[in-house]
Amino acid sequence: ARAGVYPSNDVLKEEHEVSVLGGPQNSMAAGTTVINIQTDTVVPDHIVWSLFNTLFFNPCCLGFVAFAFSVKSRDRKMVGDVIGAQSYASTAKCLNIWAVVLGLLVILGIIIAVVVFYATALNRGYV
Numbered sequence: 001a002r003a004g005v006y007p008s009n010d011v012l013k014e015e016h017e018v019s020v021l022g023g024p025q026n027s028m029a030a031g032t033t034v035i036n037i038q039t040d041t042v043v044p045d046h047i048v049w050s051l052f053n054t055l056f057f058n059p060c061c062l063g064f065v066a067f068a069f070s071v072k073s074r075d076r077k078m079v080g081d082v083i084g085a086q087s088y089a090s091t092a093k094c095l096n097i098w099a100v101v102l103g104l105l106v107i108l109g110i111i112i113a114v115v116v117f118y119a120t121a122l123n124r125g126y127v
Helices: 009-021 047-055 059-079 082-124
Strands: none
Touching: 047 059, 047 082, 059 082
């Protein structure tokens, strides 16, 4: 209100209606906003597999390197970098596969070598 002039009842009533109704209504349709919230993507970090390979199948230190990439993947996942976590997890998975394959080939090679050695030793009469 201005100095010394009081608003009329009509003005007060209109201001009350505006405050209660939330302002003038528009005849246009209200626009909608869609927000896509990305759910947590599950990124396997293969840390248990990498630890197993580090302890048991570690030819050329592939198991240890896979374990390092698994830890990096877990760190990226904790920070919220899903793309980085997937990249490190993919590398760890590949290294784990190679560690298992090479580890099994080494074990198989040792078994074949031992069998051939004992078969040769038996044929020559050393044993």
